[in-house]
Every structure is written in structure tokens, then in C-alpha cells.
Amino acid sequence: MPKLPGGELASRPLHFIWIADCSGSMGVDGKIQQLNFAIRDAVPHMQKVAEDNPNAAVLVRAIKFSNGAQWHIAQPTPVAEFKWLDLEAMGVTDMGMALSMLAEQLKIPPMSERALPPVLVLISDGRPTDDFQKGLSALLGEPWGRKAVRLAIAIGEDADYEVLQRFIGHPELKPLQANSPEALVRHIRWVSTAVLKSASAPASQPREGGVSKLNVPIPAPPEPGPDVAEDVW
Amino acid sequence: MSAGLVLPLWRALGASRRGAAHVRSGLPNQDALLLPDLGSEPPWILALADGHGSPKSFRSDRGALLAVNTAAAVCRRLPCDPAGARLSAIKHWAEDYLSREIVRCWRTAVDEDMAARPLVAAEGAPSGLASPEGGHYLAYGATLLVVMVTATFILYWQLGDGDILTVTDDGVVSRPLPPDEKLFGNETTSLCADRSWQEARTAFQVLAGAPPALILAASDGYANSYRDEAGFLRVGSDLLTLIRTDGLEAVAANLSDWLDEISRQGSGDDVTLGVLCRTTTNPARLGRWG
Numbered sequence: 001m002p003k004l005p006g007g008e009l010a011s012r013p014l015h016f017i018w019i020a021d022c023s024g025s026m027g028v029d030g031k032i033q034q035l036n037f038a039i040r041d042a043v044p045h046m047q048k049v050a051e052d053n054p055n056a057a058v059l060v061r062a063i064k065f066s067n068g069a070q071w072h073i074a075q076p077t078p079v080a081e082f083k084w085l086d087l088e089a090m091g092v093t094d095m096g097m098a099l100s101m102l103a104e105q106l107k108i109p110p111m112s113e114r115a116l117p118p119v120l121v122l123i124s125d126g127r128p129t130d131d132f133q134k135g136l137s138a139l140l141g142e143p144w145g146r147k148a149v150r151l152a153i154a155i156g157e158d159a160d161y162e163v164l165q166r167f168i169g170h171p172e173l174k175p176l177q178a179n180s181p182e183a184l185v186r187h188i189r190w191v192s193t194a195v196l197k198s199a200s201a202p203a204s205q206p207r208e209g210g211v212s213k214l215n216v217p218i219p220a221p222p223e224p225g226p227d228v229a230e231d232v233w
Numbered sequence: 234m235s236a237g238l239v240l241p242l243w244r245a246l247g248a249s250r251r252g253a254a255h256v257r258s259g260l261p262n263q264d265a266l267l268l269p270d271l272g273s274e275p276p277w278i279l280a281l282a283d284g285h286g287s288p289k290s291f292r293s294d295r296g297a298l299l300a301v302n303t304a305a306a307v308c309r310r311l312p313c314d315p316a317g318a319r320l321s322a323i324k325h326w327a328e329d330y331l332s333r334e335i336v337r338c339w340r341t342a343v344d345e346d347m348a349a350r351p352l353v354a355a356e357g358a359p360s361g362l363a364s365p366e367g368g369h370y371l372a373y374g375a376t377l378l379v380v381m382v383t384a385t386f387i388l389y390w391q392l393g394d395g396d397i398l399t400v401t402d403d404g405v406v407s408r409p410l411p412p413d414e415k416l417f418g419n420e421t422t423s424l425c426a427d428r429s430w431q432e433a434r435t436a437f438q439v440l441a442g443a444p445p446a447l448i449l450a451a452s453d454g455y456a457n458s459y460r461d462e463a464g465f466l467r468v469g470s471d472l473l474t475l476i477r478t479d480g481l482e483a484v485a486a487n488l489s490d491w492l493d494e495i496s497r498q499g500s501g502d503d504v505t506l507g508v509l510c511r512t513t514t515n516p517a518r519l520g521r522w523g
Contacts, residue, residue: 004491004494004495005467005468005471005472005491006459006464006467006468006471006495007461007463007464007465008459008461008464009458009459009460009464009495009498010458010459010460010498010499011498011499011500011501012457012499012500053501054501055254055496055499055500055501055502056501112461113417114456114459114461115418116418116419117418117419143417143418144418147417147418147420201254202419203285203286203287203288203290203419204285204286204287204374204376204394204419204420204421204423204453205419205420206285206290206371206374206393206420206421206422206425206426207415207420207421207422207426215418215419215420216419217287217288
């Protein structure tokens with residue numbers, strides 16, 4: 001075949017970002033250990049989903065927040081090379097700062113206009129101790145912040161469900177409640193596979209009445225089985 | 234739809250190919266392409282549509298086909314005989330009437346198609362299809378690009394994502410239509426949205442001075458397959474060079490394979506390209522296809 005017209009071809013980048021609460025309360029009842037286990041357990045499943053969708057280049061990273069916020073895995077890492085690094089719990093819940101730092105990375109550049117909508121997964125067991133609204137406004141001030149698939153997992157009954165719902169920003173999507181290690185594994189697996197698969201090949205979405213709606217169809221979350229574990233958190 | 238060739242003054246070629254991701258998932262090609270009949274009287278109309286393909290737009294392949302046929306039918310009503318209408322009046326017609334009429338006729342075509350082909354359970358129509366959100370038009374949702382060429386002017390028209398490019402004799406590539414900031418991520422304006430005619434973009438080019446040597450219309454799966462904008466724009470200048478060196482027939486013969494490979498290495502989406510080539514360019518530069 002003769003040389004193809006045009007410049008370099010490339011699959012479309014799909015940024016998947018964990019936003020993890022590492023406050024002191026995450027150290028109670030083994031929550032942080034279970035979160036580390038659940039994400040590490042999900043990685044091979046993410047890799048399989050990515051293999052099945054070669055037209056999306058899945059790039060994974062993570063940001064953590066407690067006393068302030070920092071990138072835990074700063075480099076957007078091809079999922080095939082991604083390795084989870086354990087988090088540790090200590091300090092308060094500076095969720096707003098994490099969202100502000102995230103907003104910086106969703107600017108264009110460094111993001112590309114031709115990327116697929118990023119997937120942002122916020123995991124928390126408590127209430128923000130800083131200015132959450134400031135961070136959320138910064139995030140939603142970026143085009144890719146607004147267009148991102150924003151999901152949240154509430155660990156335990158002390159999680160601020162209302163704050164997580166504001167992060168999601170779509171009334172038809174609710175935070176996933178994880179009151180047991182089994183539920184946390186199930187929710188992490190779902191966002192890592194079903195949601196990732198949906199985000200890897202999204203169909204075009206018409207703007208309805210000039211209003212932007214969910215631009216990636218989100219599959220229904222898994223129902224807990226009959227052997228559902230007792231709530232421990 | 235397969236690659237094709239038609240004659241003269243302007244030549245046309247194009248192809249529409251099912252995307253690599255659609256092949257994997259069992260979805261059909263949801264793009265549609267209509268090449269002009271250049272053997273007939275002008276206007277010559279190139280129309281390209283891209284069905285949304287989401288579960289809610291489960292008939293968008295039909296919506297795309299209806300869109301290209303509707304566009305051609307509406308554009309043929311244009312009073313394009315320069316003896317019969319002033320260019321300013323035609324421009325006014327295009328800007329004030331064309332968008333409303335294309336959308337209105339597409340909706341009528343959808344209504345007729347729904348009446349002729351009632352929904353069946355196997356289509357997996359989501360509940361609430363007839364909701365006020367978008368009604369049954371959402372099931373057929375598509376974007377549409379139109380290039381209309383006459384002896385005296387070219388009209389470019391677009392509603393939703395996709396790309397129209399022009400290439401000068403010297404290989405300079407540009408976009409005749411202004412950008413639309415609402416087209417971001419995988420979100421697009423659409424024929425199926427309420428008052429969608431207001432979202433159409435139109436440009437009118439009088440054929441004087443230096444008309445384009447090449448006009449390209451492509452579905453968004455094409456541009457999304459390149460690492461950057463510059464790489465996609467190079468398609469225009471590269472195609473002009475290939476047509477001049479290898480001939481139009483050779484390019485047409487390779488086009489389907491190229492589009493398959495571009496989708497495979499790139500976006501995975503359906504990829505459709507329609508091309509109009511002006512043959513009255515500088516005779517010294519016609520190459521094998523003059």
C-alpha cells in the first residue's frame with residue numbers, strides 16, 4: 001500500500017485518574033489497605049479492557065489528599081505498564097486542593113483537544129476540611145473538567161455524600177456506597193472495567209437544547225449479590 | 234458505500250468505511266456519503282453525514298442516509314443560474330433559508346421512515362424514546378456536511394462535527410467554515426436537536442480569482458485519527474500531490490484501503506471522505522488526470 005496521506009496516526013488518549021482520600025480516618029478499620037488491595041486487584045482487568053480497545057490509549061495516574069494534596073503517580077502511565085503504589089493514611093481531608101491540582105493538569109495543553117473524555121474517580125470516607133467549592137470550580141472551569149466522566153465512591157457512612165454528588169454533577173449518577181471491603185472491591189472493579197470500556201469508544205452525543213449532558217453512557221453499577229457482606233464501615 | 238469516479242470540470246471521489254471499533258463491536262457503518270452526479274446540470278452536491286451511533290441513536294445509520302439525500306434534494310431547489318438570480322440573493326437564500334429547510338425536510342424524512350418502519354423490540358429502543366428530550370429524532374441523530382458547487386460559486390454548509398477543507402493550487406490547506414467551540418470531546422450539535430438549524434455554519438465563495446484545487450469533506454473519525462491538527466491538514470496537500478503524480482484513478486483505487494488503515498491505527502471510528510477536484514486548474518499542473 002502506498003504511503004498514507006497526512007501526518008502521524010495515533011489512537012486517542014484516554015486519561016484515567018484516581019483521586020484518593022488519605023486522611024487519618026482512612027487508616028481506621030483497614031480502609032486504606034482495602035483501597036490499595038482493590039485498585040491493585042483491578043489493574044489486570046483494566047489492562048484487559050485496554051487491550052480490547054486498541055483505539056484508546058489508556059493513561060493512568062493518581063492524586064492523593066490529606067494535609068494538602070500531591071500527585072501520587074504523576075506521570076500519565078500507559079495502563080500496560082501501570083503499577084499501583086500503596087497509599088498511607090494520615091492527616092486531614094484537603095479534597096479541594098486535590099481538585100485544584102487536577103484542574104491544572106486538565107488544561108489544554110497539557111491535555112489534547114482530540115483526547116477522549118477523561119475518567120476521574122474520587123474516593124473518600126469523610127468531609128472536606130478545605131475549600132471544596134474552590135477546587136470544584138477550578139475543575140469545572142476547564143473544558144475537560146466539565147466533559148470528564150466524574151464518578152465517586154463513598155467509603156463508610158461518614159463520607160460526605162452531598163459533596164461527592166456535587167463532584168459528579170449529574171443527578172442521574174449517584175456516588176457508589178462502599179460500607180464493606182467487598183463492596184469497595186466491587187465498585188473499584190466496575191469503574192476500572194465497565195466504565196473504562198464505555199469511555200474507550202464513546203459514541204457522539206448530541207447537545208440537547210444546547211445543554212451538555214452525560215457525554216459517555218455509564219453502564220448500570222453491579223447489584224450486590226445475595227451473599228452481601230455485613231457493613232463494617 | 235464504495236469508491237467512485239465521476240466527470241468533468243470537477244471530478245469527485247470518495248469512500249465511506251466501517252470503523253475498526255465498529256467491526257470489533259458488531260456495529261454497522263453509520264456514516265453516509267453522496268457524491269455529485271457531475272454529468273448533470275449544476276448544482277453539484279457533495280453531502281456527508283455521520284450518525285451518532287449511541288444506544289439512543291440506534292437508527293443513526295438511516296438518519297445519516299436520510300440526511301445526505303435530504304441535503305441534495307433541498308440544494309437542488311437553489312436558483313443557481315446566474316442569469317436568473319443575483320449572487321447576493323443566492324447568498325441570502327443560503328444563509329436564511331437553507332438551514333431551516335434541510336432540518337425541516339430531514340425531520341419529515343425521519344417521520345416517514347418511522348411510519349414505514351415501526352420500531353421493533355430487536356432494535357433495543359430505550360424506554361422514553363418519545364420523550365420531549367429529542368423524541369424519535371434522537372434515534373436517527375446525525376451530523377451533516379454539504380458542499381454545493383455551481384459554475385459561479387461554492388457553498389459550504391455544516392451542522393455538527395466533521396471537517397471541510399479546501400486546498401489551493403499551491404497546496405495551502407484551510408478551513409472555509411469558522412470553528413464551532415461547542416464541538417468538543419465527543420459532543421456535537423446535531424440535526425436531531427431542537428432548533429438545530431440555528432447551529433449550522435455556512436460559507437459562500439464566489440468562483441473568481443483562485444478557486445480551490447481540491448475540496449475535502451470528512452467525518453470526525455478521520456481527523457480524530459491523527460496525532461495533531463497539522464497531521465490531519467496535511468491530508469489535503471498530500472492528496473493534491475498524489476492526484477497530480479499518480480492520477481485520480483490511482484488515488485480512488487487506494488482510498489478504501491487507506492481509510493480502513495487510518496481507522497485501524499487511529500480513532501477506530503467510521504471514516505468517510507468525499508473529495509472534489511477542479512480540473513480547470515493550470516493545465517501544466519494537471520498531471521495524469523488532466
